[in-house]
Amino acid sequence: MGKTRDQFNVIITGATGMVGEGVLMQCLNSPEINSVLVINRKACGYVHPKLKELIHADFFDFSGIESQLTGYNACFFCLGISSVGVDNDTYYKMTYTLTMHVAETLSKLNSDMTFCYVSGGGTNEHGRQKWAQVKGKTENDLMKLPFEQVFNFRPGFIKPLPGQKYAHKFYKYINWLFPIGRSIYPNGFCTMAELANAMINTLSHNDERRVLEGKDIIALAKE
Numbered sequence: 231m232g233k234t235r236d237q238f239n240v241i242i243t244g245a246t247g248m249v250g251e252g253v254l255m256q257c258l259n260s261p262e263i264n265s266v267l268v269i270n271r272k273a274c275g276y277v278h279p280k281l282k283e284l285i286h287a288d289f290f291d292f293s294g295i296e297s298q299l300t301g302y303n304a305c306f307f308c309l310g311i312s313s314v315g316v317d318n319d320t321y322y323k324m325t326y327t328l329t330m331h332v333a334e335t336l337s338k339l340n341s342d343m344t345f346c347y348v349s350g351g352g353t354n355e356h357g358r359q360k361w362a363q364v365k366g367k368t369e370n371d372l373m374k375l376p377f378e379q380v381f382n383f384r385p386g387f388i389k390p391l392p393g394q395k396y397a398h399k400f401y402k403y404i405n406w407l408f409p410i411g412r413s414i415y416p417n418g419f420c421t422m423a424e425l426a427n428a429m430i431n432t433l434s435h436n437d438e439r440r441v442l443e444g445k446d447i448i449a450l451a452k453e
Contacts, residue, residue, distance in 0.1 A: 369382040
């Protein structure tokens with residue numbers, strides 16, 4: 231049975247990246263979202279009555295800002311780095327250690343929070359690729375934290391929203407591939423709107439812990 235609350239207060243990380251920006255844009259336009267707090271190392275460049283921005287340099291130490299992180303229903307965690315050109319220790323620190331520190335802090339401060347983690351297609355803690363192992367361990371350990379709900383999102387190719395400032399430039403050259411890829415392999419292709427709307431729709435669920443592949447994301451976005 232879904233929740234009866236009409237509006238939600240959410241935290242977004244990674245709003246200066248493509249995924250985080252897209253989720254922010256959808257949340258600001260959603261009547262279900264009452265307020266948005268973005269935690270960034272630098273300003274995201276958006277101004278909106280719903281939006282509060284918290285500039286914080288050290289994501290490994292939230293002790294000085296904990297008082298500003300209470301009263302939220304969800305965290306949409308969109309912060310991450312590519313494994314390309316990054317040594318294993320750095321990737322582990324910036325993917326697993328950082329994510330778990332933020333999540334552990336928020337779970338302590340907001341017991342009824344839903345945590346949505348943007349992982350990636352092919353994630354597997356016991357897989358062959360190092361990035362997939364690290365992402366998989368992150369997913370599995372997030373599931374153990376005392377959140378009300380945890381959803382691990384595994385999108386593949388994401389089609390950006392029109393007007394995104396932080397979308398990778400190469401997307402404008404390859405977006406024509408999206409309808410072809412979607413028809414051939416729908417599990418690996420979703421739109422930014424679908425990903426963001428699926429996150430918002432998790433807030434109407436109760437006490438769930440799920441991994442969402444591409445088709446699951448598309449289905450949840452339609453709820």
